[in-house]
Structures are given as C-alpha cells and as structure tokens.
Amino acid sequence: MPVILAAMAVAGVLTIPAGTAQAGEPADYPEYPYAPTDYNEPFRGQFHFSSQNGWMNDVNASLYYRGTYHLFYQHNPHGLNWDTMHWGHATSPDLVHWTQRPIALEPGVHNATLWSGGGWVDTRNVTGLKNGDHDPILLFTNTNGVSIAYSTDGGERFQMYDGGAKVISTPYESRDPKVFWDASRNRWGLVLWADDGGNTMKFFSSTNLLSWTYRGEYRAGWAFECPDIYQLPVDGNTADRRWVLNDAQGEYVVGNLNGDGVFVPDAGFPAPQRLDQGRAAFDGSFYAGLTFTNLPTDRVVQMAWQPGNRGSTWTGNASFPAELSLRRFPEGLRVTRLPVGEIATIRQPAQTWGPRTITTSDSTDPLNGVNADTYELISEWDLTGATASEFGFRLHQRADGSSDRTIAYNRALRQMEWKPLAPVDNRIRMRVLVDRGQVEAFGNDGRLSYTENTNFDSAPGSLGISAYAAGGHVRLVSLTFHRLDKAWAPAPGGTGEMRWNGTGKCIDMDPAAGNGAAVRIWDCWNGPNQQWRHNVNGSLSIGGMCLDQPGEVISNGALLQVWACNGLPQQRWTRVGSTYRNAWSGRCIDLAYGDATNGRRLQVWDCVGGSNQSWGLPA
Structure with a gap:
C-alpha cells in the first residue's frame, strides 16, 4: 500500500x-x-x-x-x-x-x-x-x-x-x-x-x-x-x-x-x-x-x-x-x-422516544427540532405492516429539507446502505455515529458495519436531524439520542479570572446567582463571581454554574448568562487563539463595541478575532 x-x-x-x-x-x-x-x-x-x-x-x-x-x-x-x-x-x-x-x-x-x-x-x-x-x-x-x-x-x-x-x-x-x-x-x-x-x-x-x-x-x-x-x-x-x-x-x-x-x-x-x-x-x-x-x-x-x-x-x-x-x-x-x-465516557444524557409510526409527514418525526454536530443514534424499527420503501435518518439537515447524508434501510431490497441485511424477527436495529468528518453505521448489532468519511456542514443552520420514511409508513419501536462530547481534552487552565485583553476588566457573574444570572464586564477584583474554570468537557464553570448561551437564540447579539451545568453544546466553549467559540452557535464571547463600562452584558457574535473578543485564560 x-x-x-x-x-x-x-x-x-x-x-x-x-x-x-x-x-x-x-x-x-x-x-x-x-x-x-x-x-x-x-x-x-x-x-x-x-x-x-x-x-x-x-x-x-x-x-x-x-x-x-x-x-x-x-x-x-x-x-x-x-x-x-x-x-x-x-x-x-x-x-x-x-x-x-x-x-x-x-x-x-x-x-x-x-x-x-x-x-x-x-x-x-x-x-x-x-x-x-x-x-x-x-x-x-x-x-x-x-x-x-x-x-x-x-x-x-x-x-x-x-x-x-x-x-x-x-x-x-x-x-x-x-x-x-x-x-x-x-x-x-x-x-x-x-x-x-x-x-x-x-x-x-x-x-x-x-x-x-x-x-x-x-x-x-x-x-x-x-x-x-x-x-x-x-x-x-x-x-x-x-x-x-x-x-x-x-x-x-x-x-x-x-x-x-x-x-x-x-x-x-x-x-x-x-x-x-x-x-x-x-x-x-x-x-x-x-x-x-x-x-x-x-x-x-x-x-x-x-x-x-x-x-x-x-x-x-x-x-x-x-x-x-x-x-x-x-x-x-x-x-x-x-x-x-467506552463511548459512554463522551455521551451526554440520553433523549429517548418510545413506539410511534413514522410517515412521510414531518409531524411524526421525534427528532424534529433537534440540532447537533456530533452524536449517536440507537434505534429499532418494526417492519410488520410497513409500507415505506425506505426509512432511516437524514443527517445534517437544513430548513429546505436538504441534508449532507442519509443512513437508510431499503425494505424491498433488504439492504442497509445498499448492503444485504436481513431483518431479525422482522425488525431492523440501526445505530449511527456522526462526527464532523466521519459517519459509522451498524445494523442489527454489528452484523453490518459501514464506515465512511463525510465532510459534514457544521454551520448552525445545517445541524438538523430527522427520522424519516419514504413512500409510506413504518413503526419506530425505540430511539435513543446522545450528543457526543469532544474527546480532545482542551488544555484547561486553573481557576481564576478571565481578563479582557483590552483592559484590566474581567468576565463577571451577576451576584444574583442562579439560573439566568447575567454575565457582564466588571473591574477585576478576584472575587468569587470572577473565578472561572475551563473544564475538560469544554464548559466554563463558576460556583457550580456554567456559562450558557440561551438555546433558543443563536443569532448575533444573544446575551450570555449562567445556568445549571448540563453539558449541552450551549455550554461548551473551545479556545481558538484568545477567543472562546460556542459549540452551539459557532459564535464567540464578545464585548459589544468594546464598551467596558461596568455592568455591560456580554454577548456572542460572529468570530472576527477583534480585540473585543480577546480573553485571557483562567489562571
């Protein structure tokens, strides 16, 4: 070779x-x-x-x-x-x-x-x-x-x-x-x-x-x-x-x-x-x-x-x-x-769905509204009475219905990914791992294994997932969804201040601690509400809470808050140079217009690498 x-x-x-x-x-x-x-x-x-x-x-x-x-x-x-x-x-x-x-x-x-x-x-x-x-x-x-x-x-x-x-x-x-x-x-x-x-x-x-x-x-x-x-x-x-x-x-x-x-x-x-x-x-x-x-x-x-x-x-x-x-x-x-x-070491908490019929209508899709970049799907399908010619998952789907990849089972041909896979007790078990450049699919507990490189679009508008049926209906017996954490451990710092590199100002949590507490800029004073830690799972934690971008807002200008740590992408941050990029939106911690007035709320914005997005490591 x-x-x-x-x-x-x-x-x-x-x-x-x-x-x-x-x-x-x-x-x-x-x-x-x-x-x-x-x-x-x-x-x-x-x-x-x-x-x-x-x-x-x-x-x-x-x-x-x-x-x-x-x-x-x-x-x-x-x-x-x-x-x-x-x-x-x-x-x-x-x-x-x-x-x-x-x-x-x-x-x-x-x-x-x-x-x-x-x-x-x-x-x-x-x-x-x-x-x-x-x-x-x-x-x-x-x-x-x-x-x-x-x-x-x-x-x-x-x-x-x-x-x-x-x-x-x-x-x-x-x-x-x-x-x-x-x-x-x-x-x-x-x-x-x-x-x-x-x-x-x-x-x-x-x-x-x-x-x-x-x-x-x-x-x-x-x-x-x-x-x-x-x-x-x-x-x-x-x-x-x-x-x-x-x-x-x-x-x-x-x-x-x-x-x-x-x-x-x-x-x-x-x-x-x-x-x-x-x-x-x-x-x-x-x-x-x-x-x-x-x-x-x-x-x-x-x-x-x-x-x-x-x-x-x-x-x-x-x-x-x-x-x-x-x-x-x-x-x-x-x-x-x-x-x-050992894949369990990077799984986030499971989302599960019980039996339901999947049709050609999006309203029957349990994954409708779920967005993710790296994840695992574990499913079982019952072919009894099925009329769908094909069923499976669309990966990295966009609002117009297009997707980067499908993992499908063809009922007439009895093939998964165009390779033979016979049902067991008239059921098909389908498991899928999705990474940014890879997809691996396993049929019927590993009887079929399919490994492929696929360059997925990880832009915020391309992270949809759907369970679908084509040409009819099929019974979905069970579905489990796990987001999968980044396995590359960031080099976490100690616990300490995160200084804005433009001045001696620090990222500060509003003393009114609790879910939804504001995250703002303030004079550095080494107090407990300025003691941040960048953890191995990518979260930035303080006092048992985590820096959070509200999940319903991915646009520029979304204001940051703290929330109970949950491991979701809204709470995972990757350090790129001196910036911190959010796994959910792909945007960076930003001080609007570089306005360092005490109490100014921090937001996320497109990562441009400007001085108002430059932050020191916790130390």
Missing part, C-alpha cells in the same frame, strides 16, 4: 500540498514536530483520532500496557501526503481520549524501512531486554523481512534490536508483520504478507520473540497486505474458539491453525467476507484495520485507517474503536463490529 500511495502522490492524485519530507536526527530524538491545535478545524473528527499535524495512514502496533492504550501509525509529520514514513504515537486511558506523543520511530534514527507492523509487550522478559522497571515494548517493522525496535521506558523512546538487523529475511517482497500469541502451542506466531508470485500470508513461530522459524503459508489472491489474525469465541462460548485472518481491505476468513501453526480456513467457508462495508481501497474509508494486543481481558478491539478525511493541517484519521465478535447466523459464522463500551 505505501508503494501505491507514493505513486499517487507523484501523479498528483492527492491534491493537498505536501511539505518537504524529512528524516530525523539522533540528537533530536524523540522529536515532537507538532504545531498547537484545538482540533476544531473544519471536518476534523471530534471523537475520531487524527494526528495533531501531518499525514496518517495504517494503524500500527496497537497495544495495551499498564493501564494505557498505545496507538502507533504510519506517519509523515512534515507534510500532508505519504512520504518518508515515520511511526506516529498516541496514548489513551480509555480508547476514546487520545494524547499526541512524540514520534516513536524515525528514519535517520531507526535503521529500517519503517513501514507497517505490529507490536507486543514482553511481560515475561523472554527477550532478556528488560532494563529497569518497565517491560520491553517491541515494534515489528521493515520490508523484505522483519526488524525489531524496542523500548525499556514504557514507550517513550525506542532503539533497534541488533542495530536493525533483520530477525526474518525473505528473498521476495514482504512486509507488515503482525505478532500474536498461540496459546495452544505456548509460543508466539507472526504473520507476514508476501508476494512470491502471488498474494500469500507467511507464518512464523518463536518462543522468545527474537528468533523466528518459518512454518508455512496461506495463499489467496484476495489477501493483500497488512494481515491481522486473532481468536474469537463463537457466540461467546470460550470452549469454541476460531481464528480470523483478515487483510488490509477488511476481507476475512474464519478457520483454525494446523499442527504447524499455519492458518487453514474452515471447510466450506465462503472466502472472503467483509468486516466493514465502507469503501476499502487505499483511497477509501476503511483500510488496514488492526486489533490491539496485550489487552487485560479477552475482548478483541480494532481500529482502522480512514483515508478520506483531509484538512488544512492533517490528512487521515482512525475509525472509532470497535469490539469484534464471532456469531453464528443462518448463512454461517460472521464477524460483527460494534463501538467499544
């Missing part, structure tokens, strides 16, 4: 200008070449990981170590196109809130071709590389063979094992090693994509993670690059486990390992099936998915690369982490995908 992308860049297919490719210097390692960002640029995912700056492609070596999830990825930190591959690095306590880390592997510092690969934490120190309190973290990379980089400080710095010498060498093209634990043989396995006259997956084994023995191959024309292999229980039965082997395009087969530890598909399994129905080419929306290793439980969690998300300072993002299961359906064993349960 990197070869293809390089050709694309030369041909000009990737239209975002690239920066100058750079290799690292040992004296500067580990490098942190990232300009600051509030992650609020147009189309930037708010709960989908993207690199702080630069190009991102394949997910690499996703692993868990001592309470922290580590995500590595193919990366050009110095430009917006594929070039001079590094390994980027990010960490998270919960798979949702990610923090950018310094570069993990750099050309010029690490002696290998730093293309895709997997990782493993050597908790037993079978490598003998442990030096201190931390277990060695191993990264497997290179082309036409495998080299190892390792860390003995918890993933802060990596060095090449044996100077970068290959622990596996091949006389043919090969790359993308993935390490896995083969418990039945009490050893590690490694699968490597190769082209020795056709697509093949080569299998190796080791008892010390350093010395590897070739065991055999699985050959299939469909199996192209970035292999992953993992074990799943059938319908949760831990006594009946199968191995799943997938390639970069998310195509997979189910089977077992033979006596040599080489994958063999189940007899009669229709190869290949698809993990996700999004466009799976290298310029599509779901590619090179990889599962986490060393997880503390038996669950299997996957993230993939979404190539289609491009902005002014970054290219590409990762799909939201999904938990994989293996379930038996009438058509056979199939892998299902659903968002990890």
